[in-house]
Amino acid sequence: MVYTQHYCAKCASEQIRRNGQSGGRAKYQCKACGHQGYFQPAAVEKARQYAQVDQLLLERNSLRSIARATGVARNTIARRVKKSGATGPALAPAPTKKGATQALGSPRT
Ligand SMILES: [Zn+2]
Incomplete structure (x- = not known):
């Protein structure tokens, strides 16, 4: 079971509660600032x-x-x-030798 913690989009408070739904999506209301919005999973x-x-x-x-x-x-x-x-970018510098590209499995030969 995966739990996701939701935060208020305006003040980032954890004190939010479900506040009905609209269009199949649940709405929430922030207890801290009163902001209302949709949950962003x-x-x-x-x-x-x-x-x-x-x-x-x-x-x-x-x-x-x-x-x-x-x-x-x-x-x-x-x-x-x-x-x-x-x-x-950090793992491989730009391939300059032909052998280097073959070692990396590039489609170009
Ligand atoms: Zn808030």
């Missing part, structure tokens, strides 16, 4: 963040700059680089 937010990370990795940004821009931890980005098998 953590999975959706994470997927959006990771898509941005993948895009920045394609543009060959450094891990630190991606971490700074997206708020995703550097180790998480490094893990995604490893998992995807992509050549990260």
